[in-house]
Amino acid sequence: MYKCSVILAAGKGKRMKTKLPKVLHKVCGKELVNHVIDTLKNCDIKDINVVIGNGAEEVKRATENRNVYYSLQTEQLGTGHALICSKDFFKDKKGILTVFTGDAPLITEESVKKLMEFHVKGNYKATILTSLVEDATGYGRIIRSDSGEVEKIVEHKDCSEEELKVNEINSGMYCFDIEELVANLDKLNNNNCQGEYYLTDVIEILKNENHKVGAIDINADEIKGVNSRIQLAEAEEIMRNRINKKHMENGVTIIDPKTTYIGNEVEIGEDTIIYPGNVIEGKTIIKGDCILYPNSRIKDSIIEVGVTIQSSVILESCIGENTTVGPFAYVRPESQIGKNVRIGDFVEIKKSKIDDNTKVSHLTYIGDAEVGSGCNFGCGTVVVNYDGKHKNKTIIGDNSFIGCNVNLVSPVEVEDNTYIAAGSTITKKVPSGALAVARAKQVNKEGWMEKSGLKK
Structure with a gap:
């Protein structure tokens, strides 16, 4: 059966107090709307249309790398109006259409599939x-018949005393038969105090035409929308707990999940x-068997088996097997560190390749360099690359x-099996097997302190 989705993402989010479109705020490192898109893609929903309005170009x-379609809602006149604006996307299709909101990132693949299967x-x-x-x-109540079918959705302010006791609420997420939705969407009107077109009115129209309307409940956390910075933090906590739990179930030890922040696309062995x-x-x-001691940041990197990292930053780089990094090291983008390497304290590596068994133990900068295997860098070495x-x-x-305290002034080459004396500034090629010494000859001037008047 053909399946498609519409994501409502046109709202401004006034309570967020932000210049950024609400759906572009991030939870666990990913935009709210992209959480929803990726979840739907993983449910074999190929065609996804995002209704945009506020901050449309942003x-x-x-979302452009997600391969989705767009509809523009120039005025935000309700959820029904958003579907009307996206009608060209689905009007000629047959199958089912799901509707989700771009500010509710906690919906799971399991629940999306459950909704579609229940509907069909x-x-x-x-x-x-x-x-x-x-x-x-404050929520709309789901009023069911004795057989379990939905009779109506009643807004809180319109509930009778008996209806107020109902604790099943509308999430604002739906699954529709496309042809029935198309046939009834134009029947919506905005004859209400808000002057808006409500998607919930489609449910009432379908019931009046004696069509079956169902409802299926899921965990309340999954339907939580983000309308404020407080709710953004709440969504972050829920998502983070899910991610950490998944990794722990897969054999990762997380000493304190409450203070560990892992993005939802991270893989850990x-x-x-x-x-x-x-x-x-x-x-x-x-990869497996790694140890991440406290307070490191790692982004878009590959960490091979058996690596130990202490209080360091690693960005867009690869760290080889059984290598140690830190404390207080900085591995910048496009760096490749080999196996059994030591990147020590206060070492910075920038866009460089460090081969196996090399030691860069402390207070060193290596930038735009290719370093062979089995090398040793003394304290205070600088590759002068600029x-x-x-x-x-x-x-x-x-x-x-x-x-x-060696300076290697680029561009320069140091061949295999060479030795560079401490304090040297190297500007020329050092041939294989050579000792390079590039420093001024020491001169001692006896009695100079007393003659200069500086002796205390």
Whole structure:
């Protein structure tokens, strides 16, 4: 059966108090609307239409790599009006259409599939996603018949005393038979105090025509919308708990889930241990048997088996097996660190390749360089890669020893099995097997302090 979806994402979100369109605020590192899009894509819903309005171009830019369609709602005149604005997307199709909101990122694949299966199996013309809550104040109530079918949706202010006792609420998420929706969408009117077109009126129209309308309830957390910064934080907490729980169930030890922040696209292998204060973002892959000691940030990187990281930042880079990083190291984008490497404290690596078994233990900067295997860098080494106009490259061969406080002025090459004396500034090629010394000869002037009058 053909399945498509409309995501309502045109609202401004006044309570957010923001210049950014509401649906572009992020939960666990991803925009609200992109959470919804990705969930639907994973449910085999190929055609997705996003109704945009406020900040339309920004929303387009943020979602353009998702391969979705767009409809423009220039005036926000209600949920029914949003469907009317998107009618060209589905009017010639047959099958089912689901409707979700771009500010409700917590809906799960399981519930989306459950909604569609329930709708088709029950031969309903419309199905409402609902939740059972303890306090239904302010929500529209789902009134069912004795057979379980939906009779009507009653807004809180219109409920009778008996209807106020109902604790099943409308989520604003639906599944429709496309042909019936098209046939009845034009019957909507805005004869109400808000002057808006309500999608809930379609349910009433279908019932008046004796069509079957169903409802299926899910966990109340999944239907929570984000309309304020407070609700954004609440959604973040729920999503983060889900993500951390998934990793723990898959064999990852998270010492303190409340202080561990993992993006929903991160992959982590078995027997990795994560201490408090770690932030792992983007499409990061952490293989098994790694240890992440407290307070590191890792984004869009690949961390191979057996790596240990302490209080460091790793961005868009690869770290090889059994390598140690930190504390207080900074691995910048496009860096490739090999196996059994030591990247120590206060070391910065920028767009460089460091081969296996090399040690860069402390207080060193390596930028735009290729470093061979088995090298050792003394404290205070600097690859001087910028001449004021261009970034230049340094190449260092295998088994080279770089003494303390050495400057390698790029572009320069240091061949295999070389030794550079401490305090040298290297500007020319160092041939294989050579010792390079590039520093001024020491001169001692006896009695100079007393003659200069500086002796205390």
